[in-house]
Amino acid sequence: xxxxxxxxxxxxxxxxxxxxxxxxxxxxxxxxxxxxxxxxxxxxxxxxxxxxxxxxxxxxxxxxxxxxxxxxxxxxxxxxxxxxxxxxxxxxxxxxxxxxxxxxxxxxxxxxxxxxxxxxxxxxxxxxxxxxxxxxxxxxxxxxxxxxxxxxxxxxxxxxxxxxxxxxxxxxxxxxxxxxxxxxxxxxxxxxxxxxxxxxxxxxxxxxxxxxxxxxxxxxxxxxxx
Amino acid sequence: xxxxxxxxxxxxxxxxxxxxxxxxxxxxxxxxxxxxxxxxxxxxxxxxxxxxxxxxxxxxxxxxxxxxxxxxxxxxxxxxxxxxxxxxxxxxxxxxxxxxxxxxxxxxxxxxxxxxxxxxxxxxxxxxxxxxxxxxxxxxxxxxxxxxxxxxxxxxxxxxxxxxxxxxxxxxxxxxxxxxxxxxxxxxxxxxxxxxxxxxxxxxxxxxxxxxxxxxxxxxxxxxxxxxxxxxxxxxxxxxxxxxxxxxxxxxxxxxxxxxxxxxxxxxxxxxxxxxxxxxxxxxxxxxxxxxxxxxxxxxxxxxxxxxxxxxxxxxxxxxxxxxxxxxxxxxxxxxxxxxxxxxxxxxxxxxxxxxxxxxxxxxxxxxxxxxxxxxxxxxxxxxxxxxxxxxxxxxxxxxxxxxxxxxxxxxxxxxxxxxxxxxxxxxxxxxxxxxxxxxxxxxxxxxxxxxxxxxxxxxxxxxxxxxxxxxxxxxxxxxxxxxxxxxxxxxxxxxxxxxxxxxxxxxxxxxxxxxxxxxxxxxxxxxxxxx
Numbered sequence: 001x002x003x004x005x006x007x008x009x010x011x012x013x014x015x016x017x018x019x020x021x022x023x024x025x026x027x028x029x030x031x032x033x034x035x036x037x038x039x040x041x042x043x044x045x046x047x048x049x050x051x052x053x054x055x056x057x058x059x060x061x062x063x064x065x066x067x068x069x070x071x072x073x074x075x076x077x078x079x080x081x082x083x084x085x086x087x088x089x090x091x092x093x094x095x096x097x098x099x100x101x102x103x104x105x106x107x108x109x110x111x112x113x114x115x116x117x118x119x120x121x122x123x124x125x126x127x128x129x130x131x132x133x134x135x136x137x138x139x140x141x142x143x144x145x146x147x148x149x150x151x152x153x154x155x156x157x158x159x160x161x162x163x164x165x166x167x168x169x170x171x172x173x174x175x176x177x178x179x180x181x182x183x184x185x186x187x188x189x190x191x192x193x194x195x196x197x198x199x200x201x202x203x204x205x206x207x208x209x210x211x212x213x214x215x216x217x218x219x220x221x222x223x224x225x226x
Numbered sequence: 227x228x229x230x231x232x233x234x235x236x237x238x239x240x241x242x243x244x245x246x247x248x249x250x251x252x253x254x255x256x257x258x259x260x261x262x263x264x265x266x267x268x269x270x271x272x273x274x275x276x277x278x279x280x281x282x283x284x285x286x287x288x289x290x291x292x293x294x295x296x297x298x299x300x301x302x303x304x305x306x307x308x309x310x311x312x313x314x315x316x317x318x319x320x321x322x323x324x325x326x327x328x329x330x331x332x333x334x335x336x337x338x339x340x341x342x343x344x345x346x347x348x349x350x351x352x353x354x355x356x357x358x359x360x361x362x363x364x365x366x367x368x369x370x371x372x373x374x375x376x377x378x379x380x381x382x383x384x385x386x387x388x389x390x391x392x393x394x395x396x397x398x399x400x401x402x403x404x405x406x407x408x409x410x411x412x413x414x415x416x417x418x419x420x421x422x423x424x425x426x427x428x429x430x431x432x433x434x435x436x437x438x439x440x441x442x443x444x445x446x447x448x449x450x451x452x453x454x455x456x457x458x459x460x461x462x463x464x465x466x467x468x469x470x471x472x473x474x475x476x477x478x479x480x481x482x483x484x485x486x487x488x489x490x491x492x493x494x495x496x497x498x499x500x501x502x503x504x505x506x507x508x509x510x511x512x513x514x515x516x517x518x519x520x521x522x523x524x525x526x527x528x529x530x531x532x533x534x535x536x537x538x539x540x541x542x543x544x545x546x547x548x549x550x551x552x553x554x555x556x557x558x559x560x561x562x563x564x565x566x567x568x569x570x571x572x573x574x575x576x577x578x579x580x581x582x583x584x585x586x587x588x589x590x591x592x593x594x595x596x597x598x599x600x601x602x603x604x605x606x607x608x609x610x611x612x613x614x615x616x617x618x619x620x621x622x623x624x625x626x627x628x629x630x631x632x633x634x635x636x637x638x639x640x641x642x643x644x645x646x647x648x649x650x651x652x653x654x655x656x657x658x659x660x661x662x663x664x665x666x667x668x669x670x671x672x673x674x675x676x677x678x679x680x681x682x683x684x685x686x687x688x689x690x691x692x693x694x695x696x697x698x699x700x701x702x703x704x705x706x707x708x709x710x711x712x713x714x715x716x717x718x719x720x721x722x723x724x725x726x727x728x729x730x731x732x733x734x735x736x737x738x739x740x741x742x743x744x745x746x747x748x749x750x751x752x753x754x755x756x757x758x
Contacts, residue, residue: 026614070615070641072648072750079747109463136464136737162404162462179633 026076045088057125078121105137143173153183237661250306252690254329255347256586266306273305304565329383349439359711362445438487446504467501509710528675547653549646572600590628596680603685675704
């Protein structure tokens with residue numbers, strides 16, 4: 001068990017390992033039970049994110065490089081993470097309380113959003129506030145949400161290459177709203193073949209974890225408060 | 227099943243077969259064909275074999291005419307005249323060169339006609355005109371040749387869609403067709419394929435292709451749009467998917483000339499229902515008489531893009547679920563289409579060792595969809611695979627020996643099957659919700675498609691590929707799209723049924739349904755549908 005900080009009572013019962021195991025097994029019922037147990041012991045929602053969810057996401061990252069998960073396993077982990085995050089923050093994280101807000105979407109012309117859902121899981125697991133606009137999302141809707149939600153970055157995914165022209169329209173749409181500071185990250189099978197310059201984005205993520213690491217570095221170097 | 231031992235040049239091959247056909251027809255579905263040019267009448271005398279072992283009955287009149295007495299004494303026979311029922315061994319005396327076109331695997335296309343009345347008016351000016359029905363699939367083309375007056379079938383041909391080298395899936399091909407030169411190439415390739423299939427059938431079955439006076443083509447929307455080279459780029463915009471798409475050919479004179487059929491031949495491309503529901507589904511509904519049989523009825527046409535219809539008795543809901551290529555081409559290490567060399571059935575012996583049956587060859591090259599379903603269901607029963615689709619002991623593949631070859635079922639093969647059945651299960655579940663029906667109330671389930679014929683219903687129910695309704699409510703229809711196209715070629719009542727299905731159907735776009743994601747996750751599990 002790693003350092004849980006001064007805010008927590010020094011009790012041997014505070015063990016995050018069962019929560020981490022339940023998350024990685026994709027067992028949302030067990031993950032929820034562990035969350036209730038930790039909350040009853042006085043562990044703060046923020047500590048459950050940093051010591052439980054984030055650790056689980058790092059392990060998932062490691063496991064994904066050594067062995068591949070099938071789609072169901074990844075979706076089950078995603079559901080378990082979403083259930084725990086919803087339990088900890090039933091009203092959703094407010095823009096001022098979350099680590100940073102990201103708006104994520106699969107752009108118009110593409111309805112394949114499994115990859116996007118994995119990115120959402122990892123970012124939620126890392127304690128970020130994620131506004132998911134779903135699939136087949138128009139560029140204007142995305143830019144509008146970035147302003148409304150005070151997003152630090154927008155993330156767009158595309159599995160098929162017809163979505164490329166849409167990606168190129170994201171930055172101009174943000175600029176028209178005065179959102180020049182918003183970072184644009186792209187990912188997905190059709191997009192990762194291209195360079196950031198080709199797509200007019202700041203970063204092209206190789207995998208969900210690669211994208212999450214980039215965003216984490218971005219907000220950490222800026223010293224964004226938790 | 228009885229065994230056929232073949233000696234082809236210096237090689238020996240052993241094939242299991244179902245009795246009922248002539249040896250020529252049996253061999254036509256395999257890699258080892260005999261020469262032939264007379265539709266098996268015994269008139270050309272090309273299909274000579276030497277019987278080495280087994281009994282097949284006395285020589286027919288045609289054989290007495292075609293084969294010299296000395297040759298007959300040495301066991302020479304005509305493959306088209308003998309109908310084996312037991313184990314036999316034969317040598318092919320003059321094997322045909324391998325053709326890209328084959329007779330479809332036995333049972334894939336219904337042997338009986340879907341209609342009894344051939345009442346469509348016939349194209350004028352052709353004596354005893356013939357008709358051609360084409361099912362244009364993403365991975366395969368299937369063609370049926372018929373006499374328009376009698377409905378008599380003259381032949382079937384089955385082969386790969388040559389566009390496959392541009393990508394196994396529809397989207398990759400549509401994207402490639404964004405380049406006008408590539409679009410022309412894609413259209414030309416599939417048109418050429420139809421032409422070579424016609425030539426192959428005409429030569430082999432001994433008819434004159436210029437007597438073909440009507441062609442009916444059904445297919446999924448993308449394949450029809452690529453064939454006509456019209457409007458295919460609109461299919462890349464999801465907003466267009468629910469709308470009708472015009473893919474009627476603008477000029478078929480060039481087609482009839484390329485195909486060497488009657489210059490006056492009518493070429494009918496049956497219009498799709500929408501961007502994601504093709505006329506192959508409509509033809510399947512006609513073939514299975516879905517709107518006239520017991521209701522509620524579910525129709526599933528398994529393929530790369532599986533199309534699903536639910537008939538409540540008053541309403542017809544249709545949708546398409548993109549399940550990936552698990553049933554037709556296979557993305558993992560051991561998947562392959564249902565072609566010769568494919569393991570199509572796997573049973574486990576008392577020692578829990580798999581025993582494989584292979585299509586049209588004795589050398590296994592991989593597993594096709596139905597073989598994959600059998601193997602995965604068997605490994606689930608043994609506990610080798612978990613309901614989540616992982617190997618319980620942590621290995622990444624299951625290796626098994628078939629004859630001289632070792633096949634490996636990779637976790638990716640299992641994942642692909644899960645994705646395909648997840649999409650179909652979610653599609654069925656969304657349609658049932660839409661219609662306000664419970665799955666268990668279904669009185670009829672029609673499973674169509676390339677692997678439908680070989681599917682083991684019990685295994686398919688155990689892993690949740692088919693609803694777990696009583697087995698007597700489940701029908702395996704094979705290629706119902708082609709059967710429906712034949713009906714449309716011959717009969718007015720089939721055309722009336724098509725018009726009714728078209729007018730009644732409501733398209734459901736799964737991508738827009740809020741409950742799809744949850745249903746998809748639940749149906750990814752390898753377990754009966756009722757547990758999801």
